[in-house]
Amino acid sequence: MGLNFDTTKPIYEQIIDYIKKMIVRGELKPGDKLPSQRELARKIEVNPNTIQRAYREMEILELVETRRGMGTFVKEDESMVITMKIEMAREAVSRFLEEMNSLGYTEEEIVKFINNELVNIKKDKEN
Amino acid sequence: MGLNFDTTKPIYEQIIDYIKKMIVRGELKPGDKLPSQRELARKIEVNPNTIQRAYREMEILELVETRRGMGTFVKEDESMVITMKIEMAREAVSRFLEEMNSLGYTEEEIVKFINNELVNIKKDKEN
């Protein structure tokens, strides 16, 4: 049946996603300092090593850079932010299209459906 | 930070989701027999009681009906299938819109984006 029961995402990946979203939304701008590993660990009640791993992976991906004794900073690379935003949006779209396909919707139906929903949401907001 | 690390879905819910999708896609039609609880348990290697729970919940939800000694069958209720399809699509759309919002996209941008993506996909298919 192709079922895959263990769907947990590692915590460090969830942290990466969260920080990437903050960057993409502009809540963390190029050059901004991330919270210190220890501080963040305390705040979200996670082992400091988990934060360490998340920051390390983001450094490998060149999203952030660590300056010894200074902390971890968002890279000064505006184009990276833009690329990342598009890439993450593409992934969201692709997951969404896959899911709608798995429900048996064709591309045309998907467009109709989402337009309908947006109209509904607008109406809701007006009231 | 509003993080919620435990993202596991219970196995029985994943089974329900999977079967609901099969119904919605028409791979299981009203009146069709589901695999027997024991057979499915062997196949996907979970305890028969877990399957039992999934089937039972679907029965309470009136998606399926069980006949003692005969098996478990998709309910003969075409309108239920249609309702379910729309409801599941709505949920998918809502999750998607939320995610795009969390990336900082407005409604208009989302529509543009998804149309672009669909055009890209069409091009890919043509090649």
Added chain:
Amino acid sequence: MGLNFDTTKPIYEQIIDYIKKMIVRGELKPGDKLPSQRELARKIEVNPNTIQRAYREMEILELVETRRGMGTFVKEDESMVITMKIEMAREAVSRFLEEMNSLGYTEEEIVKFINNELVNIKKDKEN
């Protein structure tokens, strides 16, 4: 002969019936806490899983809601209580009419009979 000898109701259904009646009678009001699963299991001497099943079914039916670590509570939905009361009364009436029919009574006779009985009961109470 159409006889059906096995008339046992599952324990979990009997528990559901009992609690539904308490809700309908107002002994359990919307928002009230049900006894904890373990406490009730001890009290009526059944396995905690049996209680769990009864509570779970009531949750799917949206009669109660459970809050992790807090307990299980009657839903804050007064209209649900009213609907349930009427539905349960209808079932009782229908069972009764069926039984009277099986004794050979017509509708008119049934009405007469029950009115007579009520008069008798009133008299009994007065003495």
Added chain:
Amino acid sequence: MGLNFDTTKPIYEQIIDYIKKMIVRGELKPGDKLPSQRELARKIEVNPNTIQRAYREMEILELVETRRGMGTFVKEDESMVITMKIEMAREAVSRFLEEMNSLGYTEEEIVKFINNELVNIKKDKEN
């Protein structure tokens, strides 16, 4: 909580009820012969001793009489039939009133309710 889980009625009592209903409805008239114990046992797939017990109890209650070598017959006592019909109806009414009371209905409400239901049933039949 006053719950009583074992609600099974002995099979021989269920058989007695069934035959009493046939007598009350006039499907078995005073003087009629009941099916032989062996025949009935085969028919409803029950141990002959169970039938034996049911017939024996009905004899004690003076509903039937056994004539050696001839079989078992409904007693030639029309007034007994009438008494029994009333008694069984009273029991049904009493069970019904009890149940409605347990749902929180007063006598007046019960009368209203049952009249309503009867009107509904009539309407259903007309269509």
Added chain:
DNA sequence: GTGGTCTAGACCACT
């Protein structure tokens, strides 16, 4: 063979 009920008990998460 099928599903239905119930028990026993482990382990986890939330408060």
Added chain:
DNA sequence: GTGGTCTAGACCACC
């Protein structure tokens, strides 16, 4: 403490 999930296995009823 609370409920939630899952496993293991017994026993029963229907076909």
